Amino acid sequence: MVQRLEMYALPDFPMVEPGDDLVAQIAQSVAGAGLSLRDSDIIVVAQKIVSKAENRYAYLKQVTVSAEAKVLAESAAKDPRLVQVILDESVEVIKHRPGAIIVEHRLGYVHANAGIDQSNISSDSQNPRVLLLPRDPDASAARLRAGLHRETGAEVAFIINDSAGRAWRNGTLGFAIGTAGFEPVADLIGQKDLFGRTLEATTVAVADELAAGASFLMGQAAEAAPVVLIRGAGLPVAEAGSRSLLRSREQDLFRS
CATH class of the missing domain: 3.90.1660.10 (CofE-like domain)
Incomplete structure (x- = not known):
């Protein structure tokens, strides 16, 4: 179980324009913050800068x-x-x-x-x-992850986050629209709780929880902090995108 999680909003990130090299900009921003990427770090980037770089x-x-x-x-x-x-x-x-x-x-x-x-x-x-949103956020996340590996040698995970409202609560919340390098949903079904009861329906939207924490640091107005480094989550490496986060229409009680 994770006992400590560190999050760093990378400072002085440049304004992104179409065609910009986000990999180089992220690597430079990490170095500018006095940090270096490590295996198992997670980079969370705001959808907006990915869309801008992709000229969407x-x-x-x-x-x-x-x-x-x-x-x-x-x-x-x-x-x-x-x-x-x-x-x-x-x-x-x-x-x-x-x-x-x-x-x-x-x-x-x-x-x-x-x-x-x-x-x-x-x-x-x-x-x-x-x-607009990126054309294929999972593919964008995978490209950026691979690029950072080439640039730094680190095996990082990657999240592209956005913010949205929810049908049952006020306020917007960060959530993942693209992931790479880890399983975005943790399936706890079959595990035991504190009292030995078998969990029957518990799955955890790991990517969304991390995206929301990063979104809090990024802000929603003029903070200009679209990249967050998360350290300490200890997620196992997996080649998975974000599709498992989407609930099927048949299970969506708000559309049935």
């Missing part, structure tokens, strides 16, 4: 708005062009109200506005742009 921008002036988007935009009190981009990134609209459209993203996540963001990105008022 959509320009609203270039969007062709459908009739469906116009109707939904009126109900949700949103720019029809933004709504069209949300629809393009989604497979289903689940719920909506003024200010929010809850969708199932094409990658399987259920959250507001398909994860499309307008905060902390520069934009031209004549042709505003929004930032």
Whole structure:
């Protein structure tokens, strides 16, 4: 059992632009903090910098708005062009109200506005742009992990995190949308509790717990700390992505 966990928000991380080498930027930021990567460290990066490096921008002036988007935009009190981009990134609209459209993203996540963001990105008022999620966050996480191994020799785990609200509680929370190098869900079914009772349904979203802790350090406004180093989790190495974190529709009581 982990008795001690250390988290470091890497300081002075540069503003990321399309095409930037995130591996080099992370390695330089680790060194700048007076640290060096070790085997079993975990690097958590904000989705936003991955999307920026991958040039996942959509320009609203270039969007062709459908009739469906116009109707939904009126109900949700949103720019029809933004709504069209949300629809393009989604497979289903689940719920909506003024200010929010809850969708199932094409990658399987259920959250507001398909994860499309307008905060902390520069934009031209004549042709505003929004930032989409990475095209394949697990693949992005795997590439960054491999790159850091080549750069530093360390066998690290990797998490790309985002933030979302929850159906049953107020406030946003960090969660993992991409992972590499460890099992994101720990299955405790069959183990014994303190009193010898066999656990029958307990699984732990390890990746989300770590993503949430890192998100607390990153902040949600002007903190400019999009990379966190976690040390001490002691996770065994595994070649797994984040798909096991997604609950199937058949088991989702909020959509049944």
